[in-house]
Amino acid sequence: MAAQAAVAEKANFINGLNVQNAVQTIAAVKADKRLAKFQFRARNRWINGGENRSTIRDFYGAGAEDTSRTETFEFTNGEPPVLLGNNEGANPVEFLLHALAGCVTTTFVLHAMARGITIRELSTELEGDLDLQGLLGLDDSVSPGYEQIRIRMNVKADCSDKELNDLIAYTQQHSPVCNTVCRPVPVVIEQMLK
Amino acid sequence: MAAQAAVAEKANFINGLNVQNAVQTIAAVKADKRLAKFQFRARNRWINGGENRSTIRDFYGAGAEDTSRTETFEFTNGEPPVLLGNNEGANPVEFLLHALAGCVTTTFVLHAMARGITIRELSTELEGDLDLQGLLGLDDSVSPGYEQIRIRMNVKADCSDKELNDLIAYTQQHSPVCNTVCRPVPVVIEQMLK
Numbered sequence: 001m002a003a004q005a006a007v008a009e010k011a012n013f014i015n016g017l018n019v020q021n022a023v024q025t026i027a028a029v030k031a032d033k034r035l036a037k038f039q040f041r042a043r044n045r046w047i048n049g050g051e052n053r054s055t056i057r058d059f060y061g062a063g064a065e066d067t068s069r070t071e072t073f074e075f076t077n078g079e080p081p082v083l084l085g086n087n088e089g090a091n092p093v094e095f096l097l098h099a100l101a102g103c104v105t106t107t108f109v110l111h112a113m114a115r116g117i118t119i120r121e122l123s124t125e126l127e128g129d130l131d132l133q134g135l136l137g138l139d140d141s142v143s144p145g146y147e148q149i150r151i152r153m154n155v156k157a158d159c160s161d162k163e164l165n166d167l168i169a170y171t172q173q174h175s176p177v178c179n180t181v182c183r184p185v186p187v188v189i190e191q192m193l194k
Numbered sequence: 195m196a197a198q199a200a201v202a203e204k205a206n207f208i209n210g211l212n213v214q215n216a217v218q219t220i221a222a223v224k225a226d227k228r229l230a231k232f233q234f235r236a237r238n239r240w241i242n243g244g245e246n247r248s249t250i251r252d253f254y255g256a257g258a259e260d261t262s263r264t265e266t267f268e269f270t271n272g273e274p275p276v277l278l279g280n281n282e283g284a285n286p287v288e289f290l291l292h293a294l295a296g297c298v299t300t301t302f303v304l305h306a307m308a309r310g311i312t313i314r315e316l317s318t319e320l321e322g323d324l325d326l327q328g329l330l331g332l333d334d335s336v337s338p339g340y341e342q343i344r345i346r347m348n349v350k351a352d353c354s355d356k357e358l359n360d361l362i363a364y365t366q367q368h369s370p371v372c373n374t375v376c377r378p379v380p381v382v383i384e385q386m387l388k
Contacts, residue, residue, distance in 0.1 A: 016243030017278050025278070026330055036326040040288050044295035046316035049210030052299045054292040056284045061326075062276045069274065073284040077296030080263065082256045084211050084219070084304075090250045090267040092297035092371050094234050095289055098248040101238035102271030103286035104383070105246045107329065110278075122240035125386070132230040132255075135301065135370055136220055142230075145373030154386040164385075172383050176329055177286050179339030180375055187376045189298065189366050191358075192319070192348040 014113040022113065028062075035062050050079030051088040093146070096181075097126045103177035104151060111170055112157060121156040149181065208307040216307065222256075229256050244273030245282040287340070290375075291320045297371035298345060305364055306351060315350040343375065 012019050029036045038061035044054040057072040058065060077092050079085025090098070101124050112119050127150050134144030157164060172178055206213050223230045232255035238248040251266040252259060271286050273279025284292070295318050306313050321344050328338030351358060366372055 038324045040322050042291035042295050042320045044318045046299050050300045052296050056288045075292050092293045094250045095293035096371050097236035098269050099286045099289035101236050102246050105240050106244045124238045126236045128234050130232045144368045144370045146379050148380045151383045152386045174338045176338045177290050181379050182381045184378050185340050185375050186342045187372050189345045192346045
């Protein structure tokens, strides 16, 4: 009986995700679309030169302010010497690659679970091309942003090549960060009232 | 003499940035556009569920592979319980806000220096709206990415309101991460050759 219970318990997880919780979440969102509305937040403070620090903790989602986090995440942006800094941290465009890598990975893992596909290994390598003339304002025909970002995925999963290709395509179409990058998303900057 | 040298040394820095180095960098890029080409990189490994970790160190820029970094930066993506995780780290869409905050801040600081404007205080608060129906594939009319991101800036700088507004607008137009978000940037995903 104990062995059976252990098997049942194990079967509730695919790729480390609790299948029952996922099914409940999706059912809840289908029943009330307002639960799908999330608002994420970050606060940042300039320190000096190319160094600044963000704190991340609270967010709104599933109809309520989240209260699960017991500590605040802190991340420091910096710049290498060639970009006038002292390597105080990774720089913002590198953090964007980290965000993109993580989001593509988590989206892949989530939809693999939904399809009953077990992943054995998953890693990615990202590279993004950027022309500094944009940031420096030297050539208006050069976009200051990334020109292109490439993601190489190394996946070992219990599925056919066709299923794997379908899952990768679906991941690209449904990853929040990937779609924030590959589609135009409005950014509004306003001065805080004093 | 020592006091004069100290004053001259101090005058070479605005907002913590070495003005002479900045002038040299811009002159070098103007003389040879190839020096403006940068390639940034990240490597990510899935751990379990919504947890994965990136390492960031090497990049190409200013005509060479960078060798200035003596250690590798590591960042962990995680998810809160409401998104099937255990708060192993900030999540990817939150890291994107950190990247955006840092890039807008550094771009602002850089171009303030170029205009001879001293910044005394600079902080930002960001919020981004996301509808989970996109990620979950429940409604194809809902983009999986952010719908909008708002940045509230709190700035104290030695300039007029008009100069400040001009600088904020210029920052928005020239920040690499801001332009990666507000313009469509192609993302290519391919499987690694085994």
